[in-house]
Amino acid sequence: MIGAGGIGAAVIPALAGAGVGALTIVDPDTADLSNLHRQPIYRSRDAGEPKAALAGQFVRRLNPFVEVDPIERRIDPETAPALLAGHHLVIDGTDNFATRLAVSDACVALGLPLLSAAAQQWQGQVGLFLGRPCYRCFVGDAFDADDCDNCAELGVTGALTGLAGNLAALLAIRFLTQAGDDPSGRLHLIDALAGTQRQIRIMADPGCRACGQPG
Ligand SMILES: [Zn+2]
Incomplete structure (x- = not known):
């Protein structure tokens, strides 16, 4: 899990609760009071503490059978390959395009599946x-x-990051268990104001x- 923010705070409990075998959580930042509305795995008194470590504690309390590896590192084009190598699935819940592209490029180079989830203002995207x-x-x-634009500037509701994060967790579980149709190559678009969700096919x-x- 890249990013233990709003998306990660939904994905992490869902996967840990589902009993995913091992979970690596990469996030360089500390918990911040202004983000807690979309990061319900942290508490007010956690402000200032590293999110990766806090998320790791959350996983251990929820499901001690999950092997969790919290990593307080920033992911960028230089660090991404070493941080991602060896994992079965990469889930990106970071809040800016530069990081998402660095993660994507490393996944392509390493041959790793990438589940990308983002939410901003009233729009969510998961693919x-x-x-x-x-x-x-x-x-x-x-x-x-x-x-580039990020959530800190544009804002997002915790209800929407929760929705996008849980959809990502659902796709992750489907992918890991090979359940249902192959959802790859399609982007799920959530319009929170219209109350609609649709899928578009991504062209190479x-x-x-x-x-x-x-x-
Ligand atoms: Zn491409």
Whole structure:
């Protein structure tokens, strides 16, 4: 689980409760009072403590049979390959495009499945990417800069991050248990104001510099 924020705070209890065998939680930040509305696995008195360690404690209390590995590291193009290698599924719940693209590119390079979940303002997006098309095919190259929009600036309700995070957890459980249809290559779009949810198919970008053909 990359990011123990609003998305992670929904994914982590669902997967730990479901008895997923091992869970690595990567987050470099500390719990903050202003984020607790969307991070219900933390308490007010946890403010200032590292989220990865707190989330690890949450998992151990909920299900001591889950092997949990909290890592207080920032994930970027340099650190991503080593942090992700060896896992069966990567779930990205980070709040900015630069990090999401770094995670996606590393997953493509390592051949790892990526479940990407995001929520901002009143929109949520959840999708499973298996190689090609990848998350970069969907987003494009315009968002690699670190100063893109993020939740801290635009805001998001905890109810929506919870919804998107639980949908991600559901897709993760389906993927890990091979239950139901293959949900990869489709993006679930949640419109919280319209009260609708729909799916779009992601097309592979022939010029994608992560999963496209070289040359
Ligand atoms: Zn791609």
